Amino acid sequence: MKIQNNSPVRVRFAPSPTGHLHIGSLRTALFNWLFARHYKGAFLIRIEDTDFVRSTKEYEASLMESLKWSGIVTDDLVMHQSARLDIYKKVADDLVSAGKAYKCFCTQEELQKKRERAEAAGKNYQYDRTCRKFEHSVDHEGKPYVIRFKVVIDTPEFIFEDKIKGAVSIPSEQIDDYVILRSDGTVTYNFAVVIDDQEMQITHIIRGEEHLFNTPKQILLYQALGHSIPIFAHIPLILGPSGQKLSKRDGATSVVEYKKEGYLSSALCNYLVRLGWAHGDQEIFSQEEMIEYFSLDHIHASGAKFDIEKLKWVNASYIKKLTVEEILNIIKNDLEKDLKAITSDWTDVQRAACIALYQDRVATLKELYDYILKVYFLPVAYDWENLKKLIAKDAVIILQLLQQEFGNLEFEKNKIQEKVKAFCKLNDYKMSDITQLLRFAMIGAVSGPSVFEMMAILGKQEVQKRISMVIAEM
Numbered sequence: 001m002k003i004q005n006n007s008p009v010r011v012r013f014a015p016s017p018t019g020h021l022h023i024g025s026l027r028t029a030l031f032n033w034l035f036a037r038h039y040k041g042a043f044l045i046r047i048e049d050t051d052f053v054r055s056t057k058e059y060e061a062s063l064m065e066s067l068k069w070s071g072i073v074t075d076d077l078v079m080h081q082s083a084r085l086d087i088y089k090k091v092a093d094d095l096v097s098a099g100k101a102y103k104c105f106c107t108q109e110e111l112q113k114k115r116e117r118a119e120a121a122g123k124n125y126q127y128d129r130t131c132r133k134f135e136h137s138v139d140h141e142g143k144p145y146v147i148r149f150k151v152v153i154d155t156p157e158f159i160f161e162d163k164i165k166g167a168v169s170i171p172s173e174q175i176d177d178y179v180i181l182r183s184d185g186t187v188t189y190n191f192a193v194v195i196d197d198q199e200m201q202i203t204h205i206i207r208g209e210e211h212l213f214n215t216p217k218q219i220l221l222y223q224a225l226g227h228s229i230p231i232f233a234h235i236p237l238i239l240g241p242s243g244q245k246l247s248k249r250d251g252a253t254s255v256v257e258y259k260k261e262g263y264l265s266s267a268l269c270n271y272l273v274r275l276g277w278a279h280g281d282q283e284i285f286s287q288e289e290m291i292e293y294f295s296l297d298h299i300h301a302s303g304a305k306f307d308i309e310k311l312k313w314v315n316a317s318y319i320k321k322l323t324v325e326e327i328l329n330i331i332k333n334d335l336e337k338d339l340k341a342i343t344s345d346w347t348d349v350q351r352a353a354c355i356a357l358y359q360d361r362v363a364t365l366k367e368l369y370d371y372i373l374k375v376y377f378l379p380v381a382y383d384w385e386n387l388k389k390l391i392a393k394d395a396v397i398i399l400q401l402l403q404q405e406f407g408n409l410e411f412e413k414n415k416i417q418e419k420v421k422a423f424c425k426l427n428d429y430k431m432s433d434i435t436q437l438l439r440f441a442m443i444g445a446v447s448g449p450s451v452f453e454m455m456a457i458l459g460k461q462e463v464q465k466r467i468s469m470v471i472a473e474m
């Protein structure tokens with residue numbers, strides 16, 4: 001696609017390195033990346049690190065790592081705002097010289113008083129343009145100053161078109177002469193973003209809707225600088241269960257937390273792309289499909305509720321499709337657990353069989369990992385409560401008899417099963433009671449996957465050991 005001025009699509013993701021990547025930001029990055037891939041354009045990354053107090057290199061590394069983990073890579077060098085302070089200063093000075101911005105000498109105390117007065121009168125505080133009247137050559141005997149942009153709008157409402165929200169109208173009186181350069185020489189977001197997006201030749205600005213009210217300020221700057229205005233698309237918020245913006249109170253919000261919990265990057269992206277965007281009622285998409293179908297036209301205008309149960313469902317369906325090698329690798333890379341080394345007494349066949357035993361039953365790889373360890377290691381605790389509901393009085397004798405039965409049995413899943421079946425028939429026990437008892441002996445819990453499979457994986461010696469162990473506890 002070419003936009004009006006015939007330039008190919010160029011989009012960007014512009015995180016501030018003041019924390020780990022939020023899942024909402026990952027969705028924004030993903031929408032941008034898919035849009036670029038769909039239109040065979042460019043996807044760029046810009047680090048907005050001008051808040052020198054809160055920005056850190058560690059968070060930047062973490063953001064980049066999370067993006068890479070999600071398969072989102074930039075098509076060009078990463079731009080850093082911190083390296084561009086001289087450029088912003090020059091543009092600000094030029095705007096002052098052109099009479100489109102001005103030096104403001106009002107002190108913090110003066111402004112604070114004005115703000116308090118406005119609030120006491122129940123009004124929204126707006127800068128009262130006191131310093132607009134000064135010639136730009138005035139320097140007020142070296143007093144510190146900020147540079148403010150001169151906002152000129154001659155209609156009561158400022159209206160702009162948003163690809164997702166439609167026509168957005170903001171009362172002009174709410175847009176005041178905002179600061180573009182602070183007295184310490186640092187730049188404000190609304191100023192730097194315009195200069196950078198222009199320099200990077202960004203055609204579409206796809207970002208979170210919290211920036212909707214910044215957009216008029218940015219459009220006015222584009223106009224003042226004589227630049228063409230990109231297309232804006234503001235993505236609705238991700239909401240928590242209460243209907244408010246998703247926050248830490250609602251659970252994990254950063255991508256690293258999901259990674260450590262054993263969510264697959266492909267599943268997380270699949271879940272996030274459906275959060276606010278739809279292609280019919282399809283839920284599971286390959287990356288190729290996402291790229292092919294993605295467009296801004298099918299993004300909903302209102303907020304999308306985060307649903308952890310659905311994310312689990314998507315993750316589970318991706319886990320089902322993995323090979324054993326893939327599972328081991330992801331657990332090693334994402335969970336930083338070397339399952340092969342931890343279960344080193346097992347053969348590859350035992351390990352693969354144990355993975356297969358649980359693979360279709362788990363929502364995350366962390367769950368899978370925990371289950372495998374439960375089988376591999378001797379039980380550390382037994383769920384007596386649930387056992388008692390089943391089979392309290394005969395448990396010891398049953399286990400002793402079964403232990404004898406297993407004595408010279410060829411220890412293969414079907415053979416074990418037949419043996420237990422015959423034992424139940426002969427002694428009039430319910431098969432399900434006995435399998436639960438055996439499972440209890442193996443892993444300390446009555447419920448779980450096929451106990452015959454589990455016993456075959458563990459091998460006769462280990463099974464006998466676990467039966468003796470639980471008998472000793474009874």
Ligand code: GLU
Nearest residue numbers: 014015016048193207211
């Ligand atoms: N640094 C801003 C943020 O993280 C970027 C906003 C934008 O994309 O313009 O919200």
